[in-house]
Amino acid sequence: MSTPTETLMPFDEAMERYEPVLGLETHVELGTASKMFCGCPTTFGAPPNTQVCPVCLGLPGSLPVANAKAIESTIRIGLALNCSIAEWCRFARKNYFYPDMPKNFQISQYDEPLCYDGYIDVEVDGETVRIGIERVHLEEDTGKSTHVGGATGRIHGADYSTVDYNRAGIPLVEIVTKPITGTGRLAPQVARAYVAELRDLMRALGVSDVRMEQGSLRCDVNVSLMPRGGTEWGTRTETKNLNSLRSVERAVRHEIERQAGILDAGGRIIQETRHFHEDTGTTTSGRSKEEAQDYRYFPEPDLVPIAPDREWVEKLRAELPEPPSVRRRRLQAEWGVSDHDMAAMRNADAIDLVEATVKAGAPPADARKWWMGELARRANESGKALAELPITPEQVARVCELVASGQLNDKLARQVLEGVLAGEGTPDEVVERRGLRIVSDEGELAAIVDQVIAENAEVAEKVRNGKIAAAGALVGGVMKATKGKADAARARQLILEKLGVSG
Amino acid sequence: MSELIRKTAAELGRMVASGEVSAVEVTQAHLDRIAEVEPKIDAFLHVAAEAALEQARAVDERRAKGERLGPLAGVPVAHKDIFTTVDMPTTAASKILEGWRPPYDATVTRRLREAGLVIVGKTNLDEFAMGSSTENSAYKPTRNPWDLTRVPGGSSGGSAAAVAAYAVPLATGTDTGGSIRQPAAVTGIVGTKPTYGGSSRYGLIAFASSLDTPGPFARNVLDAALLHEAFSGHDPLDSTSINAPVPPVVEAARQADVSGMRVGVIKEFVEGEGYQRGVLRRFTEAVELLESLGAKTIEISCPSFAYALPAYYLIAPSECSSNLARFDAMRYGLRVGDDGTRSAEEVMALTRAAGFGPEVKRRIMLGTYALSSGYYDAYYGSAQKVRTLIARDFEAAFQQVDVLVSPTTPTTAFKLGERVDDPMAMYLADLCTIPSNLAGNAAISVPCGLAEEDNLPVGLQIIAPVLGDDRCYRVGAAVEKALEDRWGGPLLKEAPSL
């Protein structure tokens, strides 16, 4: 542990005196059906050690064979990040002992990454920042340890650990930025915006489900400070395994404040890995990197080199999807929404859903209204992502259509959505089964209006005498009598007609 | 003693297929012979009598049903205990894997079974195939049937001794720096290192991945070719496996004709120090014999071969240091010192210290050193460049000749204990065999006589280009035929009876 009595320097002050330099290493679990080097499935959350075989358990004699789809996905990521694609490259073994790594080496890439030297543009506060990409390479994930005993369930103080190797061998793409300089006070937001942009890109490419909370996208952030006007970068720390956009931003901010505090007090930054704590928003020291980690990388002899065919690479390049930032600008223009609304949709992961709903025929405003309103609320309540709700964009579009055609009002529409989410069937089936269609029979509605007027003679009299605002109570009576299934506007019209006033 | 054990594998296969003898009878005869000689030679780590008879019965049943049997169906084979087998323990002769039961069969194992071969047991080896004498087995040394005070070579010494002692007609081995050819040479039998990638490494417990090659042992060239053909060929589970047909090795072994072939004598391997006189004599006679059979011989210089041994002793330990990291007491095998207070790191280090023998530890540390930052370029990096030079020497040589020849090993079998604590002396046994592992090409060792000093067998090494395995068999069979005519039978008939 480093000094327990660290004094943080307030962010604004730190920014006046120091220039931050960032570097991000992002790990993305690819969404392949099978693992990187064997045919085991990759389903998240399976019972322990049910998705293992001799290869991913590292049993003696077993050998890896590379997954073609993982190679292709990595090249597509590299192309989307404007990288060069290696003409020839090899896997390498990274040697270190750790119980969650079955072979005690990780198959990775060392000085010959599959993709290198690219960039990606991100927008922060209306400014475009270009982030250089150093390399994109492919490796295998490790198993997962559970620490048993001790007070906290954490590794320190545990009595022993148990290991599940289901995750071992899942393909992992590592994306490393070049040093990010000159972002000043925007640094924490730039880091966040970069990870958000990567996440959108992975989703657009369809290579990963990028669920940060499930660890399918994890981020390590390197931060160092350089005195303003200086030329030499400071010693960096690496904060590991950040698993939300918010954590990325907070961790960068905290490291800036912490390092500035140490430097200001005449201290020295230790090159080390650090852990971020969600609850306090602070980082604590992990292992000091000064204790020599000698990974003894060497070319993986069990796998042959990769030499991607140039024609194939060009074909993959030609088939890349529209970049997420371009797509967002296009959709924003098409939908005619504000920057604020667009950002809200992006934060809620609603853009794809709204787009699909619009494609299924709904007006953009309606599609957005349902996804960002009622459905977002429902998702929030059940702790699910929007996309995980058991409703399709086509079904939402159908609800919009029923409202537009006057067969449902908003209140009924909410009930229909509720029915669909409860598994009662399609919107039409829910309308049918729950009897939710608007009362549109003029004769029936007129009879109900008459009855409500008769029951509320006093109110009716006020309306007759010109107090038209009182009609609202009568409309409410009609809605109540029809259990909300009347067209409120039509009911009001009928009431005023019958009472001989014009609205 | 049953006459069945004197038969060749080809004969036994024919006899079983024709119904002249049952696979069970053949198997029982060999099990009896194993029981007879095993106390003297200690070739096996595990004899699977019941499983073997079971497999033999299955072959007999298939025949009874009218199924057509392959050429080796019902023929007993001994399997080097470095290949995984679901029905037998697999230890690599290491304490760290004592009693390990793999949940899967190696590809070679699976193909032996598919060919109807009867696996009678698992043979002894130097621990993790590291050694040239089989003395590095954690369980026991194996003895040379020619002289029980001498080693059978290694690392596949158990397989070689079992074949030479007529305990089995066939055995599997693995050759990383000579581990098939050298024991074949010093026990007077035939052993082949196929082209790297010609036979699958899946399920072969790795020593040095870029060098390890499964191959056959037999008492004659044709039998070796039959076994070679039975378990070789492309395997999608091994990324380094060559996707091409197995070279026509059986046809070549039957052809046994060298007329018009160009044979290169590797200059560096007959001029250096450390060669036993009798070995060089038998080798020179073999070259003369090839000429008399119509081959044209020329001397070929391969100057970089002088660096093959040091390059090998950097590359193989480097790969082994990584390959053997998985033996860490966490998922299988030995666990030592887990008293509830020690950390995983401590338990790993205690287990590995207790579970590995001295040679394995030596190589792990040597490899760790060669890969360390700061040393990588000078050691591992330079060794890889030597590898390129050796491949270039072979390439240039095979522009001029069809095959290269040399003695398989500089000396005949040495005494047990003689080189155990002198690693450098032990390493010299692989001097002539290593270049083919570094370049990945095919090579065979066939008996070419006895050295007059000690009356022990000498091997002739025949080296062919990548995927030219058939040339090894063609030349090997021609030499064998001519010598057997001269000797009035196989060299092994000179061996003392056990």
Place this chain on the structure above:
Amino acid sequence: MSAITRDEVAHLARLSRLALTDEELDHFAGQLDQIIAAVARVAEVATDDIPPSSHALPLTNVFRPDEVRPGLTPQQALDQAPAVEDDRFRVPRILGEEA
């Protein structure tokens, strides 16, 4: 001058996770020194213009299709484990950091 010191050998043993005794360290230090001195010869011919070979043969692009294949059951996977708990491999406490 020796190619490798005893301290370096002790460091290699730690890196290799081998708990060696002092006697073993002494013994191996001498042998490794002798071996390293002998194998260092490779540097004599390894000039800059020679490309290194990591593999025996120049194969490239060997891949498998992204298809799920049957693996082991948890029983098979855990069968040979020194210790098991709740279908997981039980291992002694792990020092160092959370991975």
